[in-house]
Amino acid sequence: xxxxxxxxxxxxxxxxxxxxxxxxxxxxxxxxxxxxxxxxxxxxxxxxxxxxxxxxxxxxxxxxxxxxxxxxxxxxxxxxxxxxxxxxxxxxxxxxxxxxxxxxxxxxxxxxxxxxxxxxxxxxxxxxxxxxxxxxxxxxxxxxxxxxxxxxxxxxxxxxxxxxxxxxxxxxxxxxxxxxxxxxxxxxxxxxxxxxxxxxxxxxxxxxxxxxxxxxxxxxxxxxxxxxxxxxxxxxxxxxxxxxxxxxxxxxxxxxxxxxxxxxxxxxxxxxxxxxxxxxxxxxxxxxxxxxxxxxxxxxxxxxxxxxxxxxxxxxxxxxxxxxxxxxxxxxxxxxxxxxxxxxxxxxxxxxxxxxxxxxxxxxxxxxxxxxxxxxxxxxxxxxxxxxxxxxxxxxxxxxxxxxxxxxxxxxxxxxxxxxxxxxxxxxxxxxxxxxxxxxxxxxxxxxxxxxxxxxxxxxxxxxxxxxxxxxxxxx
Amino acid sequence: xxxxxxxxxxxxxxxxxxxxxxxxxxxxxxxxxxxxxxxxxxxxxxxxxxxxxxxxxxxxxxxxxxxxxxxxxxxxxxxxxxxxxxxxxxxxxxxxxxxxxxxxxxxxxxxxxxxxxxxxxxxxxxxxxxxxxxxxxxxxxxxxxxxxxxxxxxxxxxxxxxxxxxxxxxxxxxxxxxxxxxxxxxxxxxxxxxxxxxxxxxxxxxxxxxxxxxx
Numbered sequence: 001x002x003x004x005x006x007x008x009x010x011x012x013x014x015x016x017x018x019x020x021x022x023x024x025x026x027x028x029x030x031x032x033x034x035x036x037x038x039x040x041x042x043x044x045x046x047x048x049x050x051x052x053x054x055x056x057x058x059x060x061x062x063x064x065x066x067x068x069x070x071x072x073x074x075x076x077x078x079x080x081x082x083x084x085x086x087x088x089x090x091x092x093x094x095x096x097x098x099x100x101x102x103x104x105x106x107x108x109x110x111x112x113x114x115x116x117x118x119x120x121x122x123x124x125x126x127x128x129x130x131x132x133x134x135x136x137x138x139x140x141x142x143x144x145x146x147x148x149x150x151x152x153x154x155x156x157x158x159x160x161x162x163x164x165x166x167x168x169x170x171x172x173x174x175x176x177x178x179x180x181x182x183x184x185x186x187x188x189x190x191x192x193x194x195x196x197x198x199x200x201x202x203x204x205x206x207x208x209x210x211x212x213x214x215x216x217x218x219x220x221x222x223x224x225x226x227x228x229x230x231x232x233x234x235x236x237x238x239x240x241x242x243x244x245x246x247x248x249x250x251x252x253x254x255x256x257x258x259x260x261x262x263x264x265x266x267x268x269x270x271x272x273x274x275x276x277x278x279x280x281x282x283x284x285x286x287x288x289x290x291x292x293x294x295x296x297x298x299x300x301x302x303x304x305x306x307x308x309x310x311x312x313x314x315x316x317x318x319x320x321x322x323x324x325x326x327x328x329x330x331x332x333x334x335x336x337x338x339x340x341x342x343x344x345x346x347x348x349x350x351x352x353x354x355x356x357x358x359x360x361x362x363x364x365x366x367x368x369x370x371x372x373x374x375x376x377x378x379x380x381x382x383x384x385x386x387x388x389x390x391x392x393x394x395x396x397x398x399x400x401x402x403x404x405x406x407x408x409x410x411x412x413x414x415x416x417x418x419x420x421x422x423x424x425x426x427x428x429x430x431x432x433x434x435x436x437x438x439x440x441x442x443x444x445x446x447x448x449x450x451x452x453x454x455x456x457x458x459x460x461x462x463x464x465x466x467x468x469x470x471x472x473x474x475x476x
Numbered sequence: 477x478x479x480x481x482x483x484x485x486x487x488x489x490x491x492x493x494x495x496x497x498x499x500x501x502x503x504x505x506x507x508x509x510x511x512x513x514x515x516x517x518x519x520x521x522x523x524x525x526x527x528x529x530x531x532x533x534x535x536x537x538x539x540x541x542x543x544x545x546x547x548x549x550x551x552x553x554x555x556x557x558x559x560x561x562x563x564x565x566x567x568x569x570x571x572x573x574x575x576x577x578x579x580x581x582x583x584x585x586x587x588x589x590x591x592x593x594x595x596x597x598x599x600x601x602x603x604x605x606x607x608x609x610x611x612x613x614x615x616x617x618x619x620x621x622x623x624x625x626x627x628x629x630x631x632x633x634x635x636x637x638x639x640x641x642x643x644x645x646x647x648x649x650x651x652x653x654x655x656x657x658x659x660x661x662x663x664x665x666x667x668x669x670x671x672x673x674x675x676x677x678x679x680x681x682x683x684x685x686x687x688x689x690x691x
Contacts (some may be wrong), residue, residue: 117652144686
């Protein structure tokens with residue numbers, strides 16, 4: 001019942017917010033719903049696993065992890081959104097606020113769907129709920145971004161549906177249900193060629209949603225044109241839901257004895273994504289697009305760690321949390337800088353640390369965190385992924401990743417340093433934006449969480465991580 | 477035996493519709509063809525399934541209404557608003573795409589023969605028809621420049637996946653099928669709103685105008 005509440009609560013809040021007449025008060029629904037969702041999530045994660053609707057809805061260990069991340073991210077972004085929308089009074093939030101809540105509901109559904117088909121429906125629904133969010137600014141450029149997002153995303157998700165059908169056909173037999181637990185139990189009797197074809201389609205399909213290269217083309221456009229808070233939710237929440245979908249299918253492949261094939265595919269996509277991100281991040285003039293490529297890079301790291309197996313699985317899951325939280329800090333502080341300079345080109349943005357000291361500083365430290373500098377969380381998880389590659393005798397993979405991470409550090413560093421240092425450029429004098437309580441505190445809080453994860457992982461969280469890693473390692 | 481040949485005949489009809497869609501420049505005809513494909517597809521689960529059930533009938537009716545009536549209506553309205561009739565200057569010409577489509581169909585037949593099928597499905601053309609329709613959808617999506625034609629391409633892609641789903645009529649739960657249809661409908665609805673905005677903002681549905689975002 002708890003899970004049904006978790007999914008229904010944001011829908012109810014969305015309906016409520018749509019019925020609100022006041023543009024000024026409507027955003028206040030967001031933090032209320034977010035806090036309620038967070039409380040319910042904490043209860044659900046600690047509750048003993050119970051399933052509802054014939055096992056269709058239940059929280060598996062990786063699902064718990066993603067749900068926790070999602071709920072925390074949304075709570076941070078909900079408070080920020082209230083502050084943000086106060087600065088955007090000229091635009092109606094009548095669609096924006098309900099769609100944010102629908103995003104929360106559909107992604108929650110992804111985390112607790114235990115049925116292959118239901119999970120697909122949930123991922124597709126989350127794509128549709130986010131399209132209007134990207135179009136919030138109502139500019140020709142944002143239409144273009146939305147169009148590409150919808151088209152590329154829908155085609156990707158259609159391929160995932162075909163892959164789901166293939167997987168269903170691979171497991172066809174007596175009493176064949178599409179619950180993950182049943183698929184897992186029957187895995188060894190599956191038809192190998194259908195399973196292999198299914199996994200390729202599912203990785204390409206959900207990988208499109210995740211933004212793995214070469215299916216990442218929607219990402220820079222969507223993240224570049226959408227409000228920063230939407231970028232944070234997509235990069236930290238939605239992409240991880242797609243990752244969860246891939247992980248669940250990967251587990252079935254491993255149980256079927258196709259683990260090596262599947263892992264090879266994941267490592268390949270991972271390396272290619274990191275390489276593409278490195279190429280496009282060097283010399284990037286638009287700092288929001290730069291963050292989008294950073295997201296491509298880290299999605300690559302996630303599937304790479306998963307594909308390397310062993311301790312790489314734990315590292316990948318930890319990196320999912322680290323990357324999600326760091327992306328919130330980066331996207332939201334970038335959005336504040338965007339507000340302050342009214343431009344997202346690095347040609348106009350100089351001296352962000354003088355103009356908006358809090359956001360500028362967080363952006364700088366967020367950059368250090370995301371590129372894997374100690375003492376922040378991503379340092380540990382990236383270190384674990386690379387050391388797993390060494391431990392598995394994949395020296396070329398490890399060396400390649402280290403080299404690419406260095407290129408990315410330098411490329412991103414040049415852009416970020418130019419933005420935050422020096423005296424404020426003329427573009428910064430034209431606007432009256434200043435960091436407020438609501439646009440500042442959530443951003444600082446997310447960076448603090450990243451720092452905390454780097455210094456000490458709380459014991460309950462570590463247990464969750466270990467449990468999820470053990471759950472995924474159970475291959476023959 | 478008779479049922480089998482009827483199903484195969486309908487699938488051949490779907491393959492011919494694919495080629496027609498690749499060859500036509502009139503968008504209205506394209507929408508009609510996609511709608512017809514949807515109606516044929518909607519009826520097919522009843523022919524393929526071993527047992528006829530209430531759920532199956534409901535899904536069939538929903539599919540026919542959705543793909544044959546509601547979605548074409550949305551698309552035709554968008555077409556009227558935009559006041560366009562023809563797809564002009566596709567990235568790859570009509571005849572070449574038709575040839576690519578035909579080649580895709582042959583490849584699908586070859587690919588499908590390599591995949592192991594359950595005995596009761598061996599005589600059916602479902603897998604090649606599904607793959608070929610998916611290829612057609614892809615071609616429409618990638619080689620055409622009008623936003624509406626691309627939406628039809630997505631619809632055809634979805635039709636192809638639906639054909640594959642015929643192999644699973646017994647295994648797919650009712651709820652999932654309803655969810656898939658609902659997602660398709662909402663998806664087309666959201667897309668048509670965006671198409672409307674593209675038309676208003678750019679006074680055209682030419683997606684080549686949507687190219688200011690690039691490296």
